[in-house]
Amino acid sequence: MRRLVLGAALAAALAVAAIAWLNLRGEAPLVPDPTPRSVDAAQIERGAYLARAGHCAGCHTERGGAAYAGGRGITTPFGIVYASNLTPDDATGLGRWTAAEFRRALQHGRSRDGRLLYPAFPYTSTTRVSDTDADAILAFLRSLPPVVQPNRAHALRFPYDSQAALAVWRALYFRPGRFEPDAAQPAAWNRGAYLVEGLGHCGACHAARNAFGASDEGLGGGLIPVQNWYAPALDDAQEAGVADWPAADIVALLKTGRAPRASTLGPMAEVVLGSTRHLSEADLQAVALYLQRLPPSPSRRAAATAKSTPRGAKLYETHCAACHGERGEGAPGIYPALAGQRAVTLDPAANLVRVVLEGGFAPATAEHPRPYGMPPFATLLDDRDVAAVLDHVRASWGNAGSAVSPLDVLRWRASR
Amino acid sequence: MPRPLSVPLRRACARLASLLFIAATVQAAPPRVEDTIAQRVQACTGCHGKEGRAASDGYYPRIAGKPAGYLHHQLRNFRDGRRGYPLMAGLLDPLSDDYLREIAEHFASLELPYPPPQPATAPAAVLARGEALVKQGDAARELPACARCHGEAMTGVAPAIPGLLGLPRDYLNAQLAAWQRGARRAQAPDCMAQVARKLQDADIVAVAQWLAAQPVPAGGKPAPRTDAPLPLDCGGASGERP
Numbered sequence: 192m193r194r195l196v197l198g199a200a201l202a203a204a205l206a207v208a209a210i211a212w213l214n215l216r217g218e219a220p221l222v223p224d225p226t227p228r229s230v231d232a233a234q235i236e237r238g239a240y241l242a243r244a245g246h247c248a249g250c251h252t253e254r255g256g257a258a259y260a261g262g263r264g265i266t267t268p269f270g271i272v273y274a275s276n277l278t279p280d281d282a283t284g285l286g287r288w289t290a291a292e293f294r295r296a297l298q299h300g301r302s303r304d305g306r307l308l309y310p311a312f313p314y315t316s317t318t319r320v321s322d323t324d325a326d327a328i329l330a331f332l333r334s335l336p337p338v339v340q341p342n343r344a345h346a347l348r349f350p351y352d353s354q355a356a357l358a359v360w361r362a363l364y365f366r367p368g369r370f371e372p373d374a375a376q377p378a379a380w381n382r383g384a385y386l387v388e389g390l391g392h393c394g395a396c397h398a399a400r401n402a403f404g405a406s407d408e409g410l411g412g413g414l415i416p417v418q419n420w421y422a423p424a425l426d427d428a429q430e431a432g433v434a435d436w437p438a439a440d441i442v443a444l445l446k447t448g449r450a451p452r453a454s455t456l457g458p459m460a461e462v463v464l465g466s467t468r469h470l471s472e473a474d475l476q477a478v479a480l481y482l483q484r485l486p487p488s489p490s491r492r493a494a495a496t497a498k499s500t501p502r503g504a505k506l507y508e509t510h511c512a513a514c515h516g517e518r519g520e521g522a523p524g525i526y527p528a529l530a531g532q533r534a535v536t537l538d539p540a541a542n543l544v545r546v547v548l549e550g551g552f553a554p555a556t557a558e559h560p561r562p563y564g565m566p567p568f569a570t571l572l573d574d575r576d577v578a579a580v581l582d583h584v585r586a587s588w589g590n591a592g593s594a595v596s597p598l599d600v601l602r603w604r605a606s607r
Numbered sequence: 608m609p610r611p612l613s614v615p616l617r618r619a620c621a622r623l624a625s626l627l628f629i630a631a632t633v634q635a636a637p638p639r640v641e642d643t644i645a646q647r648v649q650a651c652t653g654c655h656g657k658e659g660r661a662a663s664d665g666y667y668p669r670i671a672g673k674p675a676g677y678l679h680h681q682l683r684n685f686r687d688g689r690r691g692y693p694l695m696a697g698l699l700d701p702l703s704d705d706y707l708r709e710i711a712e713h714f715a716s717l718e719l720p721y722p723p724p725q726p727a728t729a730p731a732a733v734l735a736r737g738e739a740l741v742k743q744g745d746a747a748r749e750l751p752a753c754a755r756c757h758g759e760a761m762t763g764v765a766p767a768i769p770g771l772l773g774l775p776r777d778y779l780n781a782q783l784a785a786w787q788r789g790a791r792r793a794q795a796p797d798c799m800a801q802v803a804r805k806l807q808d809a810d811i812v813a814v815a816q817w818l819a820a821q822p823v824p825a826g827g828k829p830a831p832r833t834d835a836p837l838p839l840d841c842g843g844a845s846g847e848r849p
Contacts, residue, residue, distance in 0.1 A: 254696070255687030448701075460701045514640070514649075522640045549694060550650050554701035561706055563646065566653025567694050570664070 213362035214307065218299050221291045231330065238331025241324050244474070245317065245390040246466035250274040260284070260338040265311045266417045267404060270347035272311040280337035285329070293329040294322055299367050307357045309345065310365070315406065319370035319389030364405035379473075383481025386474060391466070396422035396458065397431075411488055414539060419603050420457045421541045426485040429492045429533060433482050441479035445470065447558035453534065454527055456546060460554040468556055493538040495591035503583030506576055510568065511584075519588045525563050529584050536585055536592030543584075544595065544603040547577050574600040644713045650698055651710070659714045661722075665775045671717040674829045676767030678711035680794065680843050689792040690785075721773045721827055727820035729812070737817030740810060741771075750805050751838040753814070756798075761818070763829035767844050773827060776819035783811040794842035801839060 242248070242259075251274045253262035261276035261284075276284040285293070292303045300314035301307055308314060350356045370389050372381040387393045387410075398406040399413035407413070412424030412431070423431035433441050436452070444450035445467035448460055455463050467475070508517075514526040521528030529535050535543060550567035553559065572580070574597040581600075585592030640646060645658070652659060654667045661669035670678060683704065685695040699707065727734055739745075741761070744752035754761055756768055763770035771779070785791035786803030793799055806814075837844060 253688070255689060464701055525640045549697050550653065552650060552698060552701050555703040555706050560703065561644075561647055561709065562701075563640070564648060564650025564698065566650045567698070568653070569694065570654060 210358050210362040214358050217367040218295060218301075219291075221289070221295065223289060223291075230334075234327050234330045235334045236331075237324075238327035238329070238334075240469070240471075241328050241390060242331055243466050243469040244386060245320075245328070245392070246462060247277065247328070249461060249465045250311075251277050257336075257338045257340070259332060259335055260340045261342060262340060264343075264346075267311055268416050269351035269404065270345065272309050272345045272347070273343035274312075275342045276338065276340045277332050278335045278338040278340075279333045280339050283339055283341045284337060285332055286337060288329070290326050290329055294325045297325045297328075298369070300361065300365065307354055307361060309347075309357065310360070310404065313392035313395045315365055316389055316392035316394060318365075318367045319385065321369060324390065360403060360405070364403070377480075379477040379480050380484065382474065383477035383479070386470075386478050387481050391478075393425070396420075397425050398422075409488075410485060411491075414541060415458065418458065419541050420545060421537055421539055422458070423534070423537055424488065424491070425482055426488045427490055428487065429490045430537060431533075432485070432487065433479070434485070434487060436483070438476060438479040438483065441482060442472070442475040445475055445478065447556045448554040449524075449556075449559055454553050456551050456553065457542065460551075463556065464554045468554075491538075492536075493593040495586070496594040497582040497585035497590075497592045498594065499583040499586040500579055502576075503579035503581075504587075506572070506580040507583050510571070511580065514565070519584065519590075526565075530588035530590065532590070536590050538593045540581060540585070540592070540595045540599065541603050543581055544577060544600050547572070547581065548600075548604055569604070574598075574604065577604075644709060648710055648713065651714070654694075658717050658719055660719045661773075661775070666777050666781075668774050668778045669721075670714045671719045672827060672829075673715060673769050674763050674765050674767055675708075675712045675715035676765070676845070677763070677769045677843075678714055679708050680767060682707040682711060684791075684793065689794075691790055718826070718828075721823040724773075724822050725776055725819045727816050729816040733809075733813045734817050734820070736810070737813035737815070740814050741817060748805050750802065753818075755838050756841070756844070758830040760824050760830065761821070762824065762827050765829045765832045768829070770823075770827065770829060771818050772821050773823040774819065776815050779815035779818055780811060783815065784808075787811070796840045796842050798837070798839035798841035798844070 248258055250263055250265060251259050251261050253260070256262055257278070259277040261274045263274045264271040265274065278284040279286045281287055288296075288303055295301050296303070296308065296312075297314060297317045297320055299318065300310065300312065345352065370385045373384070376384075394406050394410055396415050397410045397412060398408070399411065400406050400416055404416070410425040412422060412427065414421050425431050425433070428434060431453075436450075440450040440452065444453055444455065445463060447468070448455045448463040467478075470478070511529075515521050515529050516526075519529035519532075521530075521532075527534075537543070546565065548567060548569040550565045552564040553562040555562055568577070577600045578595045578597045581595040584590065585595065651670070654662055655670050656662045656667070659670035661667065681690065682699055682702075684690045685692060686699040686702070686707070688696070702710075729737075740750065741753040744750045744755070753771060756764070757771050758764045758768070761771045782791060783803055783806065786799050787806055789800065
């Protein structure tokens with residue numbers, strides 16, 4: 192018996208040691224800032240560009256709040272994580288942070304005081320960011336006007352609110368490591384990989400998350416938890432893969448929110464507005480090349496179970512046909528075609544449900560400053576109506592999508 | 608073995624087929640889309656009624672003919688979280704200030720007739736209390752009369768103070784209660800919040816009952832801009848971009 196207890200204690204101690212080691216590996220010792228704080232204008236400008244490429248403000252700015260001052264709540268299945276104040280206020284922001292501490296946060300997910308950070312902050316991707324880029328981003332953040340805004344405590348459920356649980360999570364799912372260029376690939380591909388897999392953290396949405404919130408490898412698509420928008424697979428020609436797109440179309444989508452065969456809405460419109468439209472032509476080309484060359488995945492398309500019913504056809508005729516056309520042909524550059532439109536047959540149909548219920552505008556960009564809008568139908572159509580009209584759209588004009596049930600609509604209706 | 612069709616019959620069939628083909632082509636012609644701001648803002652008129660004349664459900668308010676500065680402020684307030692209505696926020700999130708101003712100016716420019724007022728459902732004493740608050744305010748509680756800011760005719764004042772007539776009672780109740788509880792806010796200093804916090808629930812009911820029962824004077828246009836000082840300092844009243 193005593194031997195058993197001793198053995199168990201030893202195993203537990205070993206597990207704790209392993210978890211601690213897994214949490215600390217690869218971290219360089221913190222060093223004081225090498226030189227007085229940089230006021231190098233070029234570095235600050237580069238940092239501003241990189242902060243946009245990483246869309247830091249997307250989470251670290253509250254609706255209507257001061258830029259980068261934090262406070263936005265990110266709702267997760269485990270509770271709400273509040274983004275922190277990145278402005279250089281000494282007491283509530285990054286004012287006292289050294290470059291080494293900032294690198295450690297971005298690359299290793301640890302805060303200035305050594306606490307482990309929640310992976311709603313996508314350090315599983317930004318671990319690939321280079322030291323130079325991390326320093327430039329910090330130089331930019333230090334150049335902002337300091338905003339006094341204390342960080343809000345996260346509202347997470349037990350056990351997710353504990354550092355111990357986070358340490359176990361990190362031991363299981365977090366592998367720190369800088370980006371390593373692939374010498375067999377051109378420089379542009381490597382730049383694209385760095386932006387997509389690192390700073391841009393595309394996989395935070397475009398990959399499925401498991402029950403513990405850890406993202407799959409790759410960009411195979413995923414339902415954004417709680418928000419319930421489906422970020423389609425970027426490596427699947429049936430979803431949002433762009434292997435057969437001209438690079439110019441990919442660049443246009445990221446720059447203007449619109450391309451001949453697609454347009455952005457919801458969270459991706461937010462990304463275009465806050466991030467990708469600010470990228471340089473060279474970086475957009477690099478991202479395009481990387482996305483074009485993603486290894487294609489076998490399609491995960493669900494069976495074509497959607498059936499058009501007279502009710503669905505009638506609803507389409509009444510509410511949709513005036514803009515999207517009798518046969519789903521749309522109006523080029525104005526209202527998207529629904530016939531042969533892969534966004535319409537995605538599985539799950541969450542995005543389609545959201546768009547019908549909530550309506551929407553494409554992002555107002557320099558190239559398309561006055562988008563046409565779609566009205567919300569949440570007050571006009573009930574769950575059965577929405578399911579019927581979507582089944583009609585998903586089963587007509589050559590479309591072959593899976594069926595949408597009223598229960599699906601109910602679930603996605605409640606998601607805001 | 609089936610008999611071959613006679614030549615005239617074959618010709619008739621060919622003609623019918625070509626007609627059907629033409630019909631199919633006509634049907635498949637893409638919808639013609641007008642290049643107008645009215646067409647672009649169909650996302651708004653779905654709920655706010657044709658040309659923004661208010662919805663029949665008695666809640667979504669009329670937006671046609673409201674002062675442009677007021678509408679522009681409200682669009683930005685929804686987008687920036689000073690007013691909370693997820694459908695509005697979601698629609699406006701991807702739009703620029705310039706486009707929101709164009710949308711505001713479009714609806715402000717529409718002159719449409721007003722429907723007859725809603726008959727009041729409250730006793731005369733309640734209506735009298737409402738009328739007194741609207742026209743005289745309550746000096747003892749430092750409550751200015753509504754008409755002091757919203758115009759003698761209560762049809763608003765250009766460029767940014769909205770009219771209070773021609774609105775559904777439910778909408779007025781909900782908005783005053785939202786101001787009172789901080790769920791609706793304006794640009795600082797938020798004068799309307801100061802007023803609403805002094806109102807009791809019974810005041811709100813009385814004011815909404817009386818206002819919703821008043822006919823809109825001919826045209827219902829906002830009064831022209833004036834230099835007369837307002838009783839309170841109002842961040843939202845200027846109509847300028849802060």
